[in-house]
Amino acid sequence: MTPMIDVVFQLIIFFVVTADMQQKAIDESIKLAMAPHAKPVEVRDPREVVIEVDNQGRISIARTYMTADFLYTVMRKTVADHGQSVPVVIRADGGTRHEAVRQVMDACTRAGLWKVKFSAVKEKAG
Amino acid sequence: MKRRKRQRDTSGESGELNMTAMIDVVFQLLIFFLVTQKPIDTMANLDVSRPSPESRQEQMQTPPKMIRIQIFPDGFTINDRPVGLSEMEGLLVRLAGIDRNQTIMIMCAAMSRHEDLVRVLDLCAKTGLVNLSVISTN
Numbered sequence: 001m002t003p004m005i006d007v008v009f010q011l012i013i014f015f016v017v018t019a020d021m022q023q024k025a026i027d028e029s030i031k032l033a034m035a036p037h038a039k040p041v042e043v044r045d046p047r048e049v050v051i052e053v054d055n056q057g058r059i060s061i062a063r064t065y066m067t068a069d070f071l072y073t074v075m076r077k078t079v080a081d082h083g084q085s086v087p088v089v090i091r092a093d094g095g096t097r098h099e100a101v102r103q104v105m106d107a108c109t110r111a112g113l114w115k116v117k118f119s120a121v122k123e124k125a126g
Numbered sequence: 127m128k129r130r131k132r133q134r135d136t137s138g139e140s141g142e143l144n145m146t147a148m149i150d151v152v153f154q155l156l157i158f159f160l161v162t163q164k165p166i167d168t169m170a171n172l173d174v175s176r177p178s179p180e181s182r183q184e185q186m187q188t189p190p191k192m193i194r195i196q197i198f199p200d201g202f203t204i205n206d207r208p209v210g211l212s213e214m215e216g217l218l219v220r221l222a223g224i225d226r227n228q229t230i231m232i233m234c235a236a237m238s239r240h241e242d243l244v245r246v247l248d249l250c251a252k253t254g255l256v257n258l259s260v261i262s263t264n
Contacts, residue, residue, distance in 0.1 A: 001143050009151075016159065033244035037252035038170035053240075089171060094241035098197075098234045101243070102262040109176045117171040120244050125165035 025062040026091070027052050033094035035120035045087045049078055050119075051108075053092040057100030068103040075111035084112050091119040172247040174232075174260045193221060196233045196263075197242050215249050222253040229257040236264050 030052060051071065052060045059071055066074070078086055088108050092101050108116055195214070196203045203209065204217055221228070230250060234243050243260070250258055 005148065009155075013155075032167075032169075033241040035170050035172060035244055035248035035251065037248050038172050039251065041169045041171055092240045094239065094244065096240040097236065098238045098240060098243060098262065099236040101240050102234075102236065105176050105260065105262070114177075115173065115175050117173050118244060118247065120170050120172060120248070121167045122170035123168040125167050 030093045032121045040122050047082050048087045050089045053096050053100050055093040055095045068107050072107040079112050088116045089119050174258045192231050194231045197238045198235045199238045218253040222255050226254050231259050233261045233263050
């Protein structure tokens with residue numbers, strides 16, 4: 001019995017730690033605006049590109065900061081790889097000025113992505 | 127040798143697995159995860175479309191039937207009439223009653239906060255309007 005329990009614990013810890021790692025890619029300091037009536041996110045498209053804008057107006061993808069011009073290059077590459085149906089999600093801080101968000105939207109539009117989604121919090125946990 | 131080992135094993139808790147150490151470790155793990163875990167908020171997505179740069183010039187001449195919501199750093203207007211959030215909701219409910227698929231043009235000033243845009247989009251989502259177009263103004 002004892003070796004089995006040891007192995008099971010090792011497995012549990014392994015999965016808990018690796019599940020945690022998947023969430024590291026998003027910036028926790030971004031305070032999203034509330035949208036209690038919007039439709040909740042049920043399934044995530046694996047192709048989804050999440051672009052983050054923090055409250056200073058800095059643009060980042062997966063914690064990598066970049067300029068709007070570089071974002072355009074990235075988005076153009078994404079469109080070339082996956083087509084124009086790639087979902088783009090903008091995770092912008094509620095206190096960000098619209099001009100920073102505009103730069104992101106303009107870069108997406110120039111790359112041929114006309115539809116974007118804004119991420120918001122539907123319901124706060126706890 | 128063999129007998130001594132058996133003796134040591136049985137000296138604990140009559141031949142059964144000693145659970146005390148395991149329970150200690152499990153509680154430690156449980157407490158660790160409870161403390162470090164952050165509750166996850168329910169997320170929502172708000173879909174908008176963006177006019178392409180070429181059609182932007184045409185839309186500046188504003189087709190008369192379109193609903194224009196403008197967002198400024200200090201307030202909102204619908205078709206150039208200043209409104210509060212609750213008044214806007216009333217108007218949007220009425221508009222949605224007529225036609226849910228009509229295009230709403232949301233013109234957002236550069237210095238307005240993103241929060242206000244999300245607030246307007248949320249109202250549109252609440253009333254069921256789906257064709258939302260976000261345009262940036264200076």
